[in-house]
Amino acid sequence: MTRPPVPPFDEAAARAKVQAAEDAWNTRDPALVARAYTPDSLWRNRDRFLRGRAEIEAFLTAKWERELDYALRKELWSFGEDRIAVRFQYECRDASGRWWRSYGNELWEFAPDGLMRRREASINDLRISAGDRRILGPRPQEERGAPLPWPGP
Structure with missing residues (x-):
């Protein structure tokens, strides 16, 4: 199985990989998202350490049942x-x-076939009011590539 774009990345390929990840995560489909990772992928998500697709899929299932x-x-x-x-x-x-807004950074490492073999995520949460929401579903086509808002809340 190959998941293009594959390394080595240029800027266009890296941007495409990021957009593909955003699109997949916005489906909230744990099985779909887990297929983007190597069978033995290593994850750190906040204070959780996961190994492999089965653990990733179980984690995402629980995540999207809560979130x-x-x-x-x-x-x-x-x-x-x-x-x-x-x-x-x-x-x-x-x-x-x-309502909550979570901010974070991820470090990704890829195998030659384009599957992610390592993901490390640091995440902080902020309680917000419904009126402060600014992410109202998947990114519209015309906003792809737009920078995230700054500063914070």
Whole structure:
């Protein structure tokens, strides 16, 4: 199985990889997202350490059962031959109806076939009001490549 674009990355390929990841995560389909990782992929997500697609899929299933109306934006930060650094924001609500925005950075390392073999994510959460929401679903086509808003909330 090959997941283009494959390393070595140039800027266009790195941007395409980031957009493909954003699109996949916005489906909230754990099996679909997990297929982008090597069978033995290593993850650090906050304080959780995962190994392999089965653990990734189980983690994502639980995540999207808790994080309702999840919508994500990713932005290329930097790239190298087989690595990409990303910053991201996502919003979701919990079961009690409280809204959250989460900010983070990810470091990605890819196998030659374009599957991600390592993902390290650092994430911080901020409670927001429904009126402060700014990520209202998947990114519209006309906004692809737009930078994430700054500063913070």
